[in-house]
Amino acid sequence: MYDFAYHRPTNLADAARLAKEAEAKLMAGGMTLIPTLKQRLAKPSAVIDLGAISDLVGIRVEGGRLTIGALTTHADVARSAEVRRTIPGLADLANGIGDPQVRNRGTIGGSLANNDPAADYPAAVLGLGATIQTNERSIAADDYFKGLFETALKEGEIITAVHFPIPEKAAYAKFPNPASRYAIIGVFIAKGPQGVRVAVTGAGNGVFRVKAMEDALAKNWSADAINDITVPASECNSDIHASSEYRAHLIGVMAKRAIQAAG
Amino acid sequence: MPHVSLTVNGKPASADVENRTLLVQLLREKLGLTGTHVGCDTSQCGACVVHVNGRSVKSCTILAVQCEGANVTTIEGLATDGKLHPMQEAFRENHGLQCGFCTPGMVMSALDLVKHNPDPSEREVREWLEGNLCRCTGYHNIVKSILAGAAAMRGQPTKAAAE
Ligand SMILES: Cc1cc2nc3c(=O)[nH]c(=O)nc-3n(C[C@H](O)[C@H](O)[C@H](O)COP(=O)(O)OP(=O)(O)OC[C@H]3O[C@@H](n4cnc5c(N)ncnc54)[C@H](O)[C@@H]3O)c2cc1C
Ligand code: FES
Ligand code: FES
Numbered sequence: 551m552y553d554f555a556y557h558r559p560t561n562l563a564d565a566a567r568l569a570k571e572a573e574a575k576l577m578a579g580g581m582t583l584i585p586t587l588k589q590r591l592a593k594p595s596a597v598i599d600l601g602a603i604s605d606l607v608g609i610r611v612e613g614g615r616l617t618i619g620a621l622t623t624h625a626d627v628a629r630s631a632e633v634r635r636t637i638p639g640l641a642d643l644a645n646g647i648g649d650p651q652v653r654n655r656g657t658i659g660g661s662l663a664n665n666d667p668a669a670d671y672p673a674a675v676l677g678l679g680a681t682i683q684t685n686e687r688s689i690a691a692d693d694y695f696k697g698l699f700e701t702a703l704k705e706g707e708i709i710t711a712v713h714f715p716i717p718e719k720a721a722y723a724k725f726p727n728p729a730s731r732y733a734i735i736g737v738f739i740a741k742g743p744q745g746v747r748v749a750v751t752g753a754g755n756g757v758f759r760v761k762a763m764e765d766a767l768a769k770n771w772s773a774d775a776i777n778d779i780t781v782p783a784s785e786c787n788s789d790i791h792a793s794s795e796y797r798a799h800l801i802g803v804m805a806k807r808a809i810q811a812a813g
Numbered sequence: 814m815p816h817v818s819l820t821v822n823g824k825p826a827s828a829d830v831e832n833r834t835l836l837v838q839l840l841r842e843k844l845g846l847t848g849t850h851v852g853c854d855t856s857q858c859g860a861c862v863v864h865v866n867g868r869s870v871k872s873c874t875i876l877a878v879q880c881e882g883a884n885v886t887t888i889e890g891l892a893t894d895g896k897l898h899p900m901q902e903a904f905r906e907n908h909g910l911q912c913g914f915c916t917p918g919m920v921m922s923a924l925d926l927v928k929h930n931p932d933p934s935e936r937e938v939r940e941w942l943e944g945n946l947c948r949c950t951g952y953h954n955i956v957k958s959i960l961a962g963a964a965a966m967r968g969q970p971t972k973a974a975a976e
Binding site for chain 2: 649
């Protein structure tokens with residue numbers, strides 16, 4: 551690891567000011583950033599630790615939506631009675647991320663800012679049609695994810711919270727990589743204020759929706775409704791973990807499991 | 814040079830570190846607490862698990878400076894007056910270790926499980942150990958040890974106590 555300056559601001563305004571400095575890097579749980587620094591894949595001049603900004607932590611339900619602060623850990627989402635009551639599929643998703651120690655540190659904001667193509671939260675955020683709140687604006691999920699590790703965030707922009715509309719039904723099904731638990735394929739399906747939404751992670755260069763499945767499920771909410779719908783293998787990645795054909799096949803299987811789990 | 818002050822195993826500790834110094838380096842190299850191991854240094858094996866403010870974390874993936882003012886517990890902080898903690902005792906009794914390299918992390922991880930779930934099922938123990946790798950035991954006796962340790966902590970007699 552190259553050395554860097556370290557700042558631990560206690561309020562968002564200070565963090566935003568520090569984040570504007572050239573080559574500064576924000577840090578939340580550090581579960582992605584610290585391994586990246588160790589491999590010398592990044593050489594920030596300064597690391598700005600968001601961990602002391604208590605306003606960014608917390609879970610609340612108001613006005614028909616569930617709001618999760620950006621610095622809330624996966625473990626806290628997984629154990630939250632509010633999340634369990636409003637969107638149980640989201641609590642299950644959080645509980646399936648990595649391992650207990652990753653869940654104790656990793657945060658929803660960090661996961662969304664990083665936008666790993668095999669990460670779990672992007673599927674929930676896109677599948678539920680959530681809104682990403684930053685210190686500058688709010689961004690609809692459909693406008694947020696821009697492909698491989700790319701998002702709509704500008705340099706130094708800080709995610710402060712994520713607002714989830716509360717769905718009628720929703721569930722996540724994932725086929726995890728047996729070693730890392732990242733998704734080989736993960737499918738989040740929701741039926742709610744924005745209609746039926748189907749979001750797939752792990753398949754390609756970033757999370758995407760499957761319109762054909764959404765239309766079929768809007769007409770007929772059952773696993774059988776998507777029997778004949780496939781995502782072309784040409785839209786899926788091939789790597790040591792799974793071929794593109796296998797990933798394409800898993801999308802159908804995981805989608806059906808998600809519908810069954812959603813009930 | 815940055816300076817960190819924290820509580821380690823109930824006692825105040827402090828050291829000069831670099832901003833890039835990891836908690837595990839602070840513990841092992843500055844404070845001489847070599848019970849916490851580094852297996853992979855890539856956040857995967859769990860040999861380095863310690864508790865920070867009551868939660869199990871991988872000490873190879875947190876900076877020492879992030880722990881300013883924190884309360885850290887390592888494997889060295891478990892025994893009292895020369896008597897092993899019931900979870901440590903359970904590992905000994907149930908042959909839960911062979912080379913012992915993964916053991917400190919296994920024990921620290923197990924204690925975080927028992928805190929949330931005092932009476933875990935075998936399946937829950939196995940799922941909880943997702944982030945702890947062992948190259949020797951095949952896990953079977955580790956799971957047995959944790960179930961026995963949890964029982965002992967609930968005040969139920971362990972096999973050892975019954976004999
Ligand atoms: C062993 C292991 C297994 C894992 N398994 C899974 C898995 O199964 N599924 C999964 O989805 N993930 C998995 N992860 C990743 C984990 O979920 C991390 O939590 C996530 O990648 C990053 O979150 P973080 O809070 O640690 O962010 P950090 O590592 O601190 O930051 C990541 C990036 O986001 C930026 N950032 C952080 N917070 C903000 C913010 N509020 N606003 C703007 N930018 C910000 C940082 O600058 C950095 O570029 C795994 C990680 C490890 C180490
Ligand atoms: S040394 Fe920290 S997880 Fe392996
Ligand atoms: S006992 Fe040797 S690695 Fe677990």
